[in-house]
Amino acid sequence: MSGPSRELPRWVDIGLIPFVNLSAAFLVTGLVFLAIGESPVDSVIIMLNGAFGYGTGLGYTLFYTTNFIFTGLAFAVAFHAGLFNIGAEGQAYLGGLGVALVCLSLGFLPMVIIIPLAIIAAALFGAAWAFIPAYLQAKRGSHVVITTIMFNFIASALMIYLLVNVLSPKGSMNPETRTFDPNAHLPLIHDVLAGLGMAVARSPLNLSFIWALVCAVAVWLLLWHTTLGYQLRVLGANPSAAAYAGMKPQRLIVIAMMISGGLAGFLALNEIMGASNRLLLQFTAGYGFVGIAVALMGRSHPFGIVLSALLFGALYQGGADLSFEKPTITRDMIVVVQGLIILFAGALEHMFRPQIARFFASSWFKAKEA
Amino acid sequence: MEWLDLFAQIFGSAIRVSVPLLFACLAGLYSERAGVFDIGLEGKMLVGAFAAGTVAALTGSAWAGLIAAILASVFFALIHGFASITHRGNQIVSGVAINFIAAGLTAQLGETWFDIGGQTPQLPNDARFMGHAWPFAAELRGVPVIGQIYSQILSGQNILVYMAFLAVPITWWLLYRTRFGLRLRAVGENPAAVDTAGISVPAMRYAAVTCCGVLCGFGGAYLAIAQGASFIENMTAGKGFIALAALIFAKWRPIPAMWACLLFGVLEAVANRLQGVPITGIGEVPVQLMQAVPYILTVFLLAGFIGHAVAPKAGGVPYVKEK
Amino acid sequence: ADDKPAVAYDLGGRNDKSFNEGAFMGAEKFKADTGIAFKDFEIQNDGQREQALRKFAEAGFSPIVAVGYSYEQALKKVAAEFPNTHFAIIDMVVEAPNVASIVFKEQEGSYLVGVLAALASKTDKVGFVGGMDIPLIRRFACGYVGGVKATKSGAEVFQNMTGTTGEAWSDPAKGGELAKSQFDRGADVVYHAAGGTGIGVLQAAADAGKLGIGVDSNQNGLHPGKVLTSMLKRVDVATYNVFKAGQDGAFKPGVTVLGLAEGGVGWALDDNNKALITPEMKAAVDKAEADIKAGTVKVHDYMSDSACPY
Amino acid sequence: MAAHPAIALAHIDKRFGPVHANKDISLEVEKGTIHGIVGENGAGKSTLMSILFGFYQADSGDIQVDGKPTRIASPTDAIKAGIGMVHQHFMLVGKFTVLENIMLGAEGGFLLNSGRAKVRRELERLEKDYGLTVDPDALIDDLAVGLQQRVEILKALYRGAEVLILDEPTGVLTPSEAEHLFRILRQLKDQGKTIVLITHKLKEIMAITDRVSVMRRGEMVATLPTRETSPEQLAELMVGRRVLLRVVKAERQPERIVLEVKNLVVKDSAGTVKVNGVSFAVRAGEIVGIAGVAGNGQSELLEAITGIRPPFSGEILLNGTPLPCDAALARAQKLAHVPEDRHRLGIVTSFDACENVILGYHGDEIYQRGIFQDRRAIVADTEKKMQDFDVRPQDPHLRLGLFSGGNQQKIVLAREIEQDPDLLIVGQPTRGVDVGAIEFIHRRLIAMRDRGKAVLLVSVELDEIRGLADRVLVMCGGNITGECAPETSEKQIGLMMAGAAA
Ligand SMILES: Nc1ncnc2c1ncn2[C@@H]1O[C@H](COP(=O)(O)OP(=O)(O)OP(=O)(O)O)[C@@H](O)[C@H]1O
Ligand SMILES: Nc1ncnc2c1ncn2[C@@H]1O[C@H](COP(=O)(O)OP(=O)(O)OP(=O)(O)O)[C@@H](O)[C@H]1O
Ligand SMILES: [Mg+2]
Ligand SMILES: [Mg+2]
Secondary structure (H helix, E strand, C coil): CCCCCCCCCHHHHHHHHHHHHHHHHHHHHHHHHHHCCCCHHHHHHHHHHHHHCCHHHHHHHHHHHHHHHHHHHHHHHHHHCCCCCCCHHHHHHHHHHHHHHHHHHCCCCCHHHHHHHHHHHHHHHHHHHHHHHHHHHHHHCCCHHHHHHHHHHHHHHHHHHHHHHHHCCCCCCCCCCCCCCHHHCCCEHHHHHHHCCCCCCCCCCECHHHHHHHHHHHHHHHHHHCHHHHHHHHHHHCHHHHHHCCCCHHHHHHHHHHHHHHHHHCHHHHHHHHHHCCCCCCCCCCHHHHHHHHHHHCCCCHHHHHHHHHHHHHHHHHHHHHHHHCCCCCCHHHHHHHHHHHHHHHHCCCCCHHHHHHHHHHHHHHHHHC | CHHHHHHHHHHHHHHHHHHHHHHHHHHHHHHHHCCCCCCCHHHHHHHHHHHHHHHHHHHCCHHHHHHHHHHHHHHHHHHHHHHHHHCCCCHHHHHHHHHHHHHHHHHHHHHHHHCCCCCCCCCCHHHCCCCCCCCCHHHHCCCCCHHHHHHHHHCCCCHHHHHHHHHHHHHHHHHHHEHHHHHHHHHHHCHHHHHHCCCCHHHHHHHHHHHHHHHHHHHHHHHHHHHCCCCCCCCCCCHHHHHHHHHHHCCCCHHHHHHHHHHHHHHHHHHHHHCCCCECCCECCCHHHHHHHHHHHHHHHHCCCCCCCCCCCCCCCCCCCCC | CCCECEEEECCCCCCCCCHHHHHHHHHHHHHHHHCCCCEEEECCCCCHHHHHHHHHHHCCCECEEEECHHHHHHHHHHHHHCCCCCEEEECCCCCCCCEEEEEECHHHHHHHHHHHHHHHCCCCEEEEEEEECCHHHHHHHHHHHHHHHHHCCCCEEEEEEEECCHHHHCCHHHHHHHHHHHHHCCCCEEEEECCCHHHHHHHHHHHHCCEEEEEECCCHHHCCCCEEEEEEECHHHHHHHHHHHHHHCCCCCEEEEECCCCCCEEECCCCCCCCCCCHHHHHHHHHHHHHHHHCCCCCCCHHHHCCCCC | CCCCCCEEEEEEEEEECCEEEEEEEEEEECCCCEEEEEECCCCCHHHHHHHHCCCCCCCEEEEEECCEECCCCCHHHHHHCCEEEECCCCCCCCCCEHHHHHHCCCCCCCEHHHHHHHHHHHHHHHHHHHCCCCCCCCEHHHCCHHHHHHHHHHHHHHCCCCEEEEECCCCCCCHHHHHHHHHHHHHHHHCCCEEEEECCCHHHHHHHCCEEEEEECCEEEEEEEHHHCCHHHHHHHHHCCCCCCCCCCCCCCCCCEEEEEEEEEEECCCCCEEEEEEEEEEECCEEEEEECCCCCCHHHHHHHHCCCCCCCEEEEEECCEECCCCHHHHHHCCEEEECCCHHHHHCCCCCEHHHHHCCCCCCCHHHEECCEECHHHHHHHHHHHHHHCCCCCCCCCCEHHHCCHHHHHHHHHHHHHCCCCCEEEEECCCCCCCHHHHHHHHHHHHHHHHCCCEEEEECCCHHHHHHHCCEEEEEECCEEEEEECCCCCHHHHHHHHCCCCC
16 A cells, blocks of 8 residues: 555645746746836836835735635635536626615615625625526536626626616716715725724725635635535535435535625625725626636635735736836736736646656655665 | 618628628637637637738738738637647636737737727728629619629628638538548547547647637638728627637537527627617617627527537547546 | 826727827827826726826826716715815816816717718718717717708718617727618718727728718828718817916816817818818808807707707 | 467556556467456556557557567557557447448548448448448447447458457447357457457356466466466466455344335436336345346446436335435435445545545534534544554545555445445445455455345356355346346356346
């Protein structure tokens, strides 16, 4: 009986390999910077400073991080159950509808009541939008990847219709709702801290950041410390074993997707209830798709996801500052960087593994023989 | 008489609209039939459009633009192949990455090179593929049905339109009548069978994604230098995904793919035409509903309510010999 | 204070050949005239409006011109945070002591190009392609219809809107299709108020041998001889004026309405289209202009009652 | 030796990561003979043949074909050298016709048309020569396994194979189909073809081969003329020591009925009837064995009883009460199940051992603490079970995939047996398990019986059935074709397995 010789050390698996992949992505990014005639080094300095160097920047970084935690967790929960939910975009969009309906109609209630209601609404609407693809996958075998793509587009059409024809005030130029009553604004962190006597820079960072961290812990507990989570993971790792063990795969598929959709819906808490305070078009802005990369980078583990969400948040905010500082660099550059990270950390995640494995196999040997 | 005219107009418009869908749909067909799923059609068309717009602007030649579009799109197709064939990465993730990179890179490079808001410069007509009227088109316009079809639908389209529709029988022929097609279909169903028959699975799949890249290049070129006269940021606007829907709708077969694209084209043409016009008995149909119809139809199909779409068996699964 | 003017463009971007480009031209002219540099920023999504304004304000820029009505909410917030910074917003009214709001009487300019379109049309059918379906664009459409009908009461005007989202401003393929469908129905002149989408409209007109009408900036040069004229909306003048006032320390908050009389709107005549404008057409449009300025002709403002009487 | 051997392998070595699949193997196959290769699961037989066919590359070693050193870097090279292979898992495209499958890779030109005609002609000839009849225009998916296998053979012959390798060809065949196959193989041999036959079934080796090679744990331990050996000797060579074919067990009187199956009909997902109105009973204190060639409905029968696959009709009673089709409820009614296909059903290889120990019992109260799982209880329970079943290494946190096959099986057995069920259903309990573990597992099963539990055992190993069971049921074609005592001769049982009534 031999030991786990084929295994790479855990730190290599969750630390070194993602790091190498990320470095490859940044290397190529550097080449793109050179290609458009910008110094990569300067750019990195500006981005780091933009993301972490001053209060507002840090606030924005964490604000974006919040979005990515939600969508990253959303992807990860479904992924653990073996489902590829690329519909976070649409689910978050619908979550926005739920939040907006609560905030618009119940804005007269005290904040302590509105906030939980909005959380529930975000989760319910997001989950409801995930339910149909989930149900079709469970009962009719329609592949959830394709149906969730389709549902992103359907959500977009639906929301445009609602915003243009139903929700926007008459005579308004923008298809967006009126601004919510102050009771229905999620408190901004700088306001909260000011109330506690701490002065921090203004930014849209709001209480949903805390909620995102709570969700990360909750997802971790769910997946690794509850029977439901156990069942979801068995379903993902070996669906036949799930059936053998008397689990109900169809029900689990629906549950996993609905949890996933609910988490995606929380994106709206941050964007709609926290920042813009009104429902507007396309507020999801691709966060749902980036969530895939966030989850993959974070090895689908909540704590990994929080870290990689921070990375993407910093990238977003640093990128915004960069394009502000350097007129030649547009925000699109950040889209490129994200794409490269998705490519190298996601699609090409196995590229460097054999080399690394070989390296460790050899040093392993040496250590053993010595 | 008037409704005949209307019909001809809508159909003419539907053809123009469906051309990029058709290119992308056939592109996806090659790739997915070989077992490589591709949600990066959108991105590849976009880089194709950008390359076409750029090179046509620089050289003044539409053909140079087309070749550039093909090369650029094939390059991205090969990245997808590198990730999903050579490195057995997740094909969905790779597709998402391609879409991101394409969207960002085209806009950034456009901005860097031309500094006109991420677009490429407006092209003069001789740097575009222009439509050419067929002989006697104008004269026959008045002849009902045949004349209308001839003059309003067949005549006056640019060469890429004809190529798109020609690509359908060619694809059919390649797929079902040639060695290449047999192997391509086999590799999407059971790559191990292909492997043991002494055919390289990676080579077949690379060939397939290359075909995919070529056709996406055509689609992009059509948008930028035939239908339009420059590349514009994000000008594919979701067409790659509608094409994907059409591909599923056609159950991964070439001739039905054409009908699916035309159907979706007609939907858009009708939506354009009926905008703001109330339909008797129904009232005004929201444009958003019309826009969502292709997606809704596809979901219905996938759910098995209209026939059943069964994807190529080995689709989406990397081929691993030594497991 | 030292003068640090800035411009934040709308989604179409600095070089949209149209609305945003107008603001850019105005700023460039200011720079050329005064030697004072300005900073500008193109947002990529709605979320950045607030961030862009705040960044400018924090960096000490003033006056800051926000181009486009979509900046309303963001400006309300940021203007309150930075009471000592001067802001201006175009196409929208934001009431704050440090904000200047500049709006145009687009209906008047549109009326004039409507007159020209009616006279240039041989089929007595003309078209209009709008961008996003919002009251502002309906105001363009309504003024245009007014001009057409006043000239040829029997003329038919086809109207299409490209869409209902921001993307409607940058979908030239769709713009082209809409224009073609209007040509199919017999139109031979088409006016667009659709930003980047309009590029496709003008292209389709040129391809089909029909006439297009440009908007905002002078677009006559895009397809010389194929663009009948352009409805000028002098965003450049507005931007220039705000910058200039900032330089002179004469910033004036409140609403400024720029119509024909104020030189805020107009129509473009240059070498590119002078062959298309016959003396009779010029006479007719000059008369209409005089009538409007004199108040004898009142062009209906769609936004006053969300209706178009023509 | 006068002529060259058809195939000569010398010093073939192959590793898959840590698994040393082939260790310095040399083998010669005489021309015009049928050469058998036997060995336990995982001995490396398939790997060796895949190397010969160019599907895998040997890490070192040489190959000679017909006396000429040949580099076989891909199946193309092998085909060129006149080697054909029928794989354990068929390499056919289900949606293609027979014709297209045969053409694939040998289309004979860019256009398919000319090739098609040629294949048709060639098929006719092969049909005449060897009696290999198939409809060239039938879809593979519509063909029975026996016919699919025929297509595989035709594929090889069409490519001009002189050496034909068959990897466990009879595992999926009924005895009569197997008989037909052997007739074909003999005919091929008579025409001068060389055949390499991999199988687990010593009977087949004795019946048809001229020479036989035995592999054990990646090594070639012997090559003998078939005439000069016996099944006992081969078995001994295979496992490396004398095999106890008999299990010692005391007499026991069966008691009340625990499981009763009445007129059970089960269909597979494609709708074909796999179990065709089967009735039987299992009493407390007895082991009932179900014998039969794999694929004759045993799997579906087990799946129906254990609640994984809904039966089409019929009744299943456990302790007198109807058993719903629900694996969780079945467990709650004290039915435990050791599945046939461990990797597919029984375990999750990417999970830790302790997470596998609760599989199926994850809802049990002892594993819960409030709304959370009680990790400590789970680990403690795992440690206990590992100790009881001598699982090595005894690490509850090790990923299950890192345990050897025998230890994985022990973990599954520990999980199911320790639940102290009334009825234990066991499929292939010793598949891929070494001899030491086999004995251990057999003893545990008998201990269950002796505690008055009911055990239903399904195995393709006749010896195992005959050694363990108190009663033997024989299944064939979805029917129970007979019941007999374990002492019944192998030949007699074999007849029943082939469908002849007892
Ligand atoms: N592709 C592979 N990757 C890794 N390990 C493999 C691979 N193929 C086989 N092995 C391992 O090599 C060893 C020999 O396997 P092989 O399939 O040759 O055995 P076999 O004798 O054919 O067994 P069986 O009788 O079960 O078919 C086993 O331990 C197996 O797990
Ligand atoms: N696919 C694999 N991946 C990783 N490790 C493996 C793999 N297959 C086998 N191993 C490792 O190799 C060792 C030997 O495995 P193998 O199944 O050959 O054991 P064995 O000697 O046959 O034991 P047993 O008789 O209990 O089956 C195992 O302990 C396992 O850790
Ligand atoms: Mg084998
Ligand atoms: Mg073993």
